[in-house]
Amino acid sequence: QVQLVESGGGLVQPGGSLRLSCAASGNIFSISAMAWYRQAPGKQRDLVARITSGGLTNYADSVKGRFTISRDSAKNTVYLQMNSLKPEDTAVYYCNVEGLISQTGVRPPRSFISWGQGTLVTVSL
Secondary structure (H helix, E strand, O other): OEEEEEEOOEEEOOOOOEEEEEEEEEOEEEEEEEEEEEEOOOOOOEEEEEEEOOOOEEEOHHHOOOEEEEEEHHHOEEEEEEOOOOHHHOEEEEEEEEEEEOOOOOOOOEEEEEEOOOEEEEEOO
């Protein structure tokens, strides 16, 4: 099993900044990619940013130039630095991690995809 613990959400005024963190723990063999998604009320969950084990990143067009995703591989942690926040950034933000999990005995590692519980970001006066 892989557990994800998110932190850093909250209320911020337009133009402000927040930093989200997501730490993965468990029988992790390797992580191939870590990402942040968000879901606003009444809307689908969309990709915000993603980073691979090789450091390649991609962003939703709506956040390019404002958000930065990074990771600390030693800590199995991914961050999302959000600057110049807008009211339309208001959503529940979810961490997503893909990789391989160790298994007991002689069984090879198996793939996993895990989701965090979500952290609310509210951008408002």
